[in-house]
Amino acid sequence: MIVTDRFIARTRLQDRAFSVLGATLTVGAMLFLGILLFDLARDGLSRIDWQFLTSFPSRRPGMAGVLSAWVGSLLIMLVTAVTAIPLGIAAGVYLEEYARKNWFATAIEINITNLAGVPSIIFGLMALGLFVFRFNFGQSILAGGLTLGCLILPIVIVSTREALRTIPRGMREAAYALGATRWQVARHHLLPYSLPGIATGVIIAISRAIGETAPLITIGALTFIAFLPPAPVTLDPEFAVQPLKWVWSPFTVLPIQMFNWVSRPGDDFLRNAAATGIILIGLTLTMNAVAVVLRYRMRRRIKW
């Protein structure tokens, strides 16, 4: 026998040691997140109340709030979603179901892969040069929403394609064999069947956009806003209905508000920052949890 008992013992020991190491590291990484949540909660949880959600920013930290920031975030997300989701799904359907293998499709494909790896701040520079100055959108909600729309477009496209790819070929052939056109196949079968997958990708993309700070700072979003964008419908007879005027309004968003408070001296502002952080992280983690659950249920339900 070449193999000695000592050798076997060593193998066992190695395996057990690595089991412990891997589990420790994984738990450690989760613990890091836990400490972060705890740290935020300790600093900021007491600051979150009705006043905080309904007040504008202020020089006096105790009176400051995130009203303009959460309204800004909401409206920016609206513009982002309205542009990126249909565009991304359409592009995904085209690339997966229509595109023939030619140089053009390959170019678009490489381009999207690359775009997904471009740092977000570069999107901000692009938007600053194009949307803000060349198209004269200014530092508006429209410019900000489009910037984030461009940023998450690759995510939406890639997740649409992945969702479509999980549908077996037989499903397409069955529909074609009954005489469906390409669009009918996509519209009646592929999109409905891949909807949970696409939704998962869209939720992840929006949650990413909510937390984005750098590109919006780059296009010159303001850090101090003490008013709300004009409402689509007002009581003022002169401007009774102005459904899209808000898109031209300047804005701030939750992460920028938080950044602003982090960079100010004084523990009170830091507490405001922590409170904003709790709101932000609550939003993103909830969205991610929803996406995970959606993906999990989808995997259980579908058994092509």
Add this chain to the structure above:
Amino acid sequence: MSTILSDNPVSGGIAGSRNGGLLPPLRSRSLLGRLAERFIESGLLLAAAFSVLITGGIVFVLVSESLPFFRHVSAREFLTDRLWTPMFADPHHGIMPLVAGTLTTTAVALLVAMPVGTLIAVWLSEFAPSRLREVLKPALELLAAVPTVVYGYFAVDFVTPALQAFIPDLPTFNMLGPGIVMGVMIIPYVSSLSEDAIRAVPMLLREGSYALGAGKFTTAMRVVYPAAFSGIASAYVLAISRAVGETMIVAIAAGQQPNLSFNPLDPAATITAFIVQVSLGDLPHGSIGYQSIFAAGVTLFVMTLGFNIIGAVMRRRYRQAY
């Protein structure tokens, strides 16, 4: 008998449908239908082409806005000057201090993310029970979902003070703290993609190793890890590209002074932090300061593009492996 069927019209192939008449006669599809089909295809094509437009826009803006800068500043000065002070009365335009800051924070982040991420990936795929893996993998991915501005806060508020307990003369702003936080943030990029690559390794390979009497650890490290390496390497490259482009953590916690230093204990500005810093001020459109952020952006873009291309090449190689 055989003629009965041939007498039927083309429409509705089954002789004498038993349901009150034939299906509506088949016409060739209407012109309108075909046009609609074409129209939809063109619309979808335009949507797909839009992504090219974005890339075009990025390249166009970066080039057109930084060209005036490079007319003013020679490439030689840009690459060799050891100072970056575009806003000073005596401006210097050497990008190297910013590149140094970027590379140092990236290096710190990778020193955390690569080993930890890889070990977690190996553990998840080879050691963890599959039920546990199903839970842990998405849970780890939450680390990448936390907004970076929150991480920045955490770096300043918790990690740096905690480090100061061990390194008493660590300044409030330094590259070590944000580097570590950034590293934890990109752990899931490394662990999830590596785990995918590791699990794609055929079972047969593992069985070969087990059959020779190897343990799990030896099999994982000597057989599975090398087999999955090109996939894992592309995860590393993605992590690098994330770290290089990361903005808010370093803008908040590393300081904003350009500083040609590779010492992680020093404060320094990265390329991204500089762009944020300038954007927060109110620089007139067209000034040299305004143009300098585009010059910095070009540098960043070229760096990440390089990493992305390396990553894409590796991914392609890895796909061919099995």
Add this chain to the structure above:
Amino acid sequence: MVTSAAPRHAAPPVHAGPARMTATPPPIPTLLDSDVVRPAPPASRAIKAQVENFSFFYSTVQALADVSLPFRERAITALIGPSGCGKTTLLRCFNRMHDLYPGNRYVGRILLHPDNLNIVAREVDPISLRMRISMVFQKPNPFPKSIFENVAYGLRLRGIRSRSELEGRIQVALEDAALWGEVKDRLRKPAYDLSGGQQQRLCIARALANEPEVLLLDEPTSALDPIATSRIEDLIVELKERVTIAIVTHNMQQAARISDYTAFMYLGKLIEYGATAEVFQNPKCKETEDYVTGRFG
């Protein structure tokens, strides 16, 4: 074995309509062994589709070379041959399934009678064509919708909106596919709740609802157990009175049992075509003989 085949010779089911009454089914032999096959069809029948000097290329790879063969009305034509011989490829030319993938090329003609339509001609619209020619696939592939919606889909594509008409036609199609009794109380349930054999009959119902002139069957029983297989075989034999059937099969007993004509293909070429009895009992070519006697393939 013999007894299990008995119901096949029973009188047509009660729901058989007038169309079926006009044509008395020819007697079907009870023999299941490959060396005893059904007799030659009574008379040669009108040609529904004629393949003429037809070749097919997957980009540069030639998959079919100069194939010519007829598909006769009210008959089942079986395509047999070893894997990769091109039989499925030929079947999928009939409804232009190959159009879905780039780089495929048809050379020659496939004429569909009575209007002499060249199926593979570029100017023929594949969509309109697929409304005349239905297909059932190797693996049951119902849509992840209800049983009702699965059968309704083809009808809706043809613009049938009326609820009562849809319901009537769906019932007929499900009856024709011998599935009505099993599903009539759960038409709104997901099709995936059905067993494999039921799913495949649902796919047949889905194909029949379109009242196709030609029914293409691509190894329709290869994924099913023997009982489900025999039910589907019964069904196919019943259906041939109303629709021209082309079936690809790996199972030579199946070809012998149900088909009237058999085409043996090998390496992309048609080696032998004839009445099933002839091909199985009196093959003209050495390759055919080797194959049908199980010496290779």
